[in-house]
Amino acid sequence: MARAERSLPPVPLGTAALERRSELRSDAALVPRLLADPGSRVLRLHGDSVAVREGDDGSRLVLGPPEPGDALRLVVYLGEAGGVAHLGVVDDPPTGSDPALRTLRQVGAHLGATDATLFATTLALANWHRTHGFCSRCGSPTTAVLAGWLRRCTVDGSEHYPRTDPAVIMSVVDDDDRLLLATGRDFRRGGMSVLAGFVEPGETLAAAVAREVYEEVGIEVDDVTYLGDQPWPFPSSLMVGFTARAHSTELRLQDDEIAAARWFSRDELVAAIADGSLHIPGPLSIARRLLEHWYGGPVQAPEVVSLR
Numbered sequence: 618m619a620r621a622e623r624s625l626p627p628v629p630l631g632t633a634a635l636e637r638r639s640e641l642r643s644d645a646a647l648v649p650r651l652l653a654d655p656g657s658r659v660l661r662l663h664g665d666s667v668a669v670r671e672g673d674d675g676s677r678l679v680l681g682p683p684e685p686g687d688a689l690r691l692v693v694y695l696g697e698a699g700g701v702a703h704l705g706v707v708d709d710p711p712t713g714s715d716p717a718l719r720t721l722r723q724v725g726a727h728l729g730a731t732d733a734t735l736f737a738t739t740l741a742l743a744n745w746h747r748t749h750g751f752c753s754r755c756g757s758p759t760t761a762v763l764a765g766w767l768r769r770c771t772v773d774g775s776e777h778y779p780r781t782d783p784a785v786i787m788s789v790v791d792d793d794d795r796l797l798l799a800t801g802r803d804f805r806r807g808g809m810s811v812l813a814g815f816v817e818p819g820e821t822l823a824a825a826v827a828r829e830v831y832e833e834v835g836i837e838v839d840d841v842t843y844l845g846d847q848p849w850p851f852p853s854s855l856m857v858g859f860t861a862r863a864h865s866t867e868l869r870l871q872d873d874e875i876a877a878a879r880w881f882s883r884d885e886l887v888a889a890i891a892d893g894s895l896h897i898p899g900p901l902s903i904a905r906r907l908l909e910h911w912y913g914g915p916v917q918a919p920e921v922v923s924l925r
């Protein structure tokens with residue numbers, strides 16, 4: 618059996634091309650100063666979309682200068698890229714259809730590392746601010762401080778940090794080196810992916826891998842090996858990728874979550890993609906990288922933005 622490489626090929630959204638400069642966030646004058654500087658670059662979020670310019674060499678975010686109304690909007694300091702300060706601004710939702718607007722799911726795989734990180738970070742923070750306007754202790758309003766990286770209760774002063782929810786995602790491989798793929802209840806027809814699930818309180822990542830695989834398909838695994846991870850701001854996950862070895866191959870599906878599951882050899886996988894019966898995860902996802910890590914190289918498939 619060929620021994621797999623220990624790490625994944627580069628994962629989109631997974632490279633830190635941004636200097637976050639977190640030590641600057643406590644300066645309350647930082648954001649006003651950067652908003653007054655036409656040299657600052659602003660990523661402008663409309664709903665969950667930003668303006669993108671499509672070019673021959675891929676897609677690029679349209680990053681402009683601050684606008685007069687920005688001081689009244691939610692602004693987050695993203696850090697420096699290329700020596701230039703970058704801000705994320707949560708602007709109004711799109712009105713009508715702006716043909717340049719794209720979601721991160723649509724464009725993330727085609728952006729450079731810096732653009733992808735700027736978009737993912739702004740979206741993750743915006744998602745968190747959107748749902749944390751009130752204190753979880755006393756119910757009073759909270760306000761954004763620390764350049765958008767903290768919310769503070771206006772009554773009891775309690776501090777609430779941006780939330781990231783760890784999830785495990787894993788390629789499960791049997792003794793014949795076949796890969797397990799499964800169809801979630803909410804997947805589109807023909808869509809299959811590796812298994813994934815949220816980590817529970819009091820649980821290690823490796824234990825979460827074993828529990829999720831057993832719950833979803835009735836298989837015990839060992840040799841759980843970390844391969845890589847990826848921010849996944851839909852709305853606030855961190856996907857931690859593993860591979861694991863199955864003890865057995867007989868599948869017992871959890872009916873309410875898994876609609877179908879099967880083992881694929883490499884030849885079977887290629888054939889199923891070619892005849893259109895199988896849709897695999899799109900190029901943005903770590904699921905695709907885990908699949909390709911098992912396969913041993915890039916897998917050609919029609920691009921899908923999401924299996925759901």
Ligand SMILES: [Zn+2]
Nearest residue numbers: 752755770773
């Ligand atoms: Zn409070």
